[in-house]
Amino acid sequence: MNDPSPDLISNVDIHQSLNQNQLSYDELFRQVDKNNDGKIDVNELIQLLEKVHVETCPKKRVALARRIIDQGSGSSDASSLTFQQFADYVLKQEKKLSLVFRNVDAAHQGKFDAEDLVFYFKKLGITVELAEAKKLVEKMDQDNSLQISFDEWRSFFMANPAMLDSVTNDPHEMLHYWRSASYVDLGESPYGAPEDALTEGGKWWKNLIAGGIAGAVSRTATAPFDRLKIIMQYLGSRQRMSVLNGYRYLIKEGGVISLWRGNGVNVLKIIPETALRFAFFEEAKKRLKRMQNKELSTETTIVERFAAGAFAGFLSQTVVYPLDVLKVRLCLRRTGEFSHWTDAVKRMYRFEGPKAFWRGYVLNQVGIIPFAGFDLACYETLKNLYIKKHNHQEPPIYVVLGCGAISSFTGQLVTYPIALLRTRRQGQIVPLPNMDQSKAHPVIPATQMLKEIWHNEGIVGLYRGLVPNILKVIPSVSISYLVYETVIKAIP
Numbered sequence: 001m002n003d004p005s006p007d008l009i010s011n012v013d014i015h016q017s018l019n020q021n022q023l024s025y026d027e028l029f030r031q032v033d034k035n036n037d038g039k040i041d042v043n044e045l046i047q048l049l050e051k052v053h054v055e056t057c058p059k060k061r062v063a064l065a066r067r068i069i070d071q072g073s074g075s076s077d078a079s080s081l082t083f084q085q086f087a088d089y090v091l092k093q094e095k096k097l098s099l100v101f102r103n104v105d106a107a108h109q110g111k112f113d114a115e116d117l118v119f120y121f122k123k124l125g126i127t128v129e130l131a132e133a134k135k136l137v138e139k140m141d142q143d144n145s146l147q148i149s150f151d152e153w154r155s156f157f158m159a160n161p162a163m164l165d166s167v168t169n170d171p172h173e174m175l176h177y178w179r180s181a182s183y184v185d186l187g188e189s190p191y192g193a194p195e196d197a198l199t200e201g202g203k204w205w206k207n208l209i210a211g212g213i214a215g216a217v218s219r220t221a222t223a224p225f226d227r228l229k230i231i232m233q234y235l236g237s238r239q240r241m242s243v244l245n246g247y248r249y250l251i252k253e254g255g256v257i258s259l260w261r262g263n264g265v266n267v268l269k270i271i272p273e274t275a276l277r278f279a280f281f282e283e284a285k286k287r288l289k290r291m292q293n294k295e296l297s298t299e300t301t302i303v304e305r306f307a308a309g310a311f312a313g314f315l316s317q318t319v320v321y322p323l324d325v326l327k328v329r330l331c332l333r334r335t336g337e338f339s340h341w342t343d344a345v346k347r348m349y350r351f352e353g354p355k356a357f358w359r360g361y362v363l364n365q366v367g368i369i370p371f372a373g374f375d376l377a378c379y380e381t382l383k384n385l386y387i388k389k390h391n392h393q394e395p396p397i398y399v400v401l402g403c404g405a406i407s408s409f410t411g412q413l414v415t416y417p418i419a420l421l422r423t424r425r426q427g428q429i430v431p432l433p434n435m436d437q438s439k440a441h442p443v444i445p446a447t448q449m450l451k452e453i454w455h456n457e458g459i460v461g462l463y464r465g466l467v468p469n470i471l472k473v474i475p476s477v478s479i480s481y482l483v484y485e486t487v488i489k490a491i492p
Contacts (some may be wrong), residue, residue: 004339006299009040023239028090029083039080042069061388094154096169101153111147124171136178149329165251210487211278215270218272218480223266224259230331232465233423236457243467262330276316278484281376284308302381309376317368322357324364328426353432363446368419371411376408379481404481405474412473417462420453421446 032040034047068113072081072089082088104120105112112120114133128136140148140156141201219226230248240250250258266272285300285308299367300308317324327343338344348356381401395403412419428441444452453461 006489026083029086032086033298039082040086041080042066045069061168063144065383067192072437097154097157098150100174101150111145111149113147121171121175126171126175128175176194205489206491209275209491212271212275213487214274214480214482214484216267217368217483218476219266219270220260220263221479222472222476223263225468225476226263226266227261227331228466228468229472230423233330233420234427234466236330236424236453236461238465243471246468251481258335262327263328265323265330269320273316273320276319277312280312280315281308284311300380302377305377305380306374309374313368313371314365314374317364321361321364325357325359325426329425332427351431351435352429356430359430360426361423363418363422363425367415367422374414375407375411378410381404382406400481400485404477409470409473412469414470416466417450419460420464421449 009249029040030036034044042062042065045068046061068089069078069081070076072078072085086287101112102108104116106116106119114130116139117133118128118130137146137148140152142152142155224247228250231250232241232246242421247259254261285304288304288307289300324344326341326344326348329348330338330341333344338347383395383400386399386403425446428443429439430443431437431440450462457464
């Protein structure tokens with residue numbers, strides 16, 4: 001049987017003469033080269049993606065445009081593509097389109113229908129119902145034959161050269177693009193464009209998983225710093241303790257393993273807290289744009305990042321706050337005081353009542369709103385600044401780490417005195433009236449507590465425990481953001 005499906009074409013000129021009813025390479029090039037300088041740069045590719053709403057996430061548009069330039073030029077340092085490089089790139093992708101078409105056209109008839117499409121995706125482990133397959137065919141079917149020829153196949157995908165690499169390398173991306181595309185008449189060829197502005201919010205579970213893993217790994221790695229910081233914050237000037245002397249005391253009192261005291265609850269707390277923080281942040285950015293009647297694809301402003309970060313911090317901390325109090329109590333306890341963290345929960349509830357788990361909540365929220373907002377806003381701003389100043393290239397790992405460390409450190413400097421007051425409030429034992437009052441701590445207003453610290457210890461007292469906190473910030477933030485970025489990119 002003769003195979004009428006297309007052969008792989010090795011010459012651009014021959015290819016164009018065989019497809020004169022379609023957009024030629026030079027016509028495609030002129031459509032993308034908006035400033036007519038004979039080159040296609042990253043910004044022009046980004047504008048193309050923005051125009052047709054193929055990829056609505058700004059970060060992904062930049063990454064996709066950068067990848068096209070890198071592959072087309074053969075160099076990661078290139079900033080643009082010449083016509084020949086563009087034509088070679090499109091030809092390479094068209095060869096892949098031809099191979100995919102052959103696989104869909106299992107009967108080698110030079111065309112396929114909805115049933116062929118269902119069978120093709122089934123072989124790849126992707127379920128596509130026949131009713132949906134018919135709708136997909138209708139989007140590509142120009143002559144109403146209910147069958148797709150190679151010309152129709154090529155016309156549908158080739159009209160948007162910016163998406164060729166994604167759709168030819170990943171069947172999931174091809175199906176996603178196909179599902180969201182509709183015909184928009186731009187002249188000689190139908191142009192695929194998504195009907196809806198899809199955002200990362202549709203993938204909220206990615207942020208949940210990546211944020212949770214990042215939080216758990218970073219907190220476990222830096223738990224010894226965290227415990228010493230909490231003890232120094234709580235004790236204040238009552239026991240002048242240096243970092244080295246503090247670690248000597250903790251190891252002597254409970255062994256090396258005691259440095260991780262409270263870490264189990266901390267991990268239990270940080271997984272939902274960090275995960276919800278990132279998820280709420282993405283969702284808040286979308287809602288802020290909708291409130292302003294802005295397109296979801298528009299760049300997020302600094303004010304929007306700050307507001308979204310503060311909102312995310314407020315909600316996530318509210319959910320996990322009782323666990324935060326429990327973590328502080330476990331960090332402050334002596335060896336043998338509690339048999340298990342559940343024992344601590346029972347004794348706190350019986351001896352102090354449910355209010356014990358919300359002690360210091362207002363102080364916490366006052367501090368976490370500016371910190372969470374500033375931290376995330378600063379991180380994204382620094383990272384985006386690097387991208388814009390370096391030809392839209394994704395920053396290397398060391399830049400990602402630096403952005404995270406700087407943003408978190410400066411945020412903690414601003415809000416550290418509030419965090420210190422919160423820790424002291426969380427550690428206070430306030431028994432119920434009918435309980436033994438011998439261990440009771442006097443409850444004083446936060447303003448009076450602040451005055452007493454200032455009078456007795458000076459400004460140093462407001463930053464007690466800052467040294468182990470500084471030692472913790474860089475590895476904690478570096479690990480957290482590195483793991484987050486790595487996981488988010490690894491999730492399909």
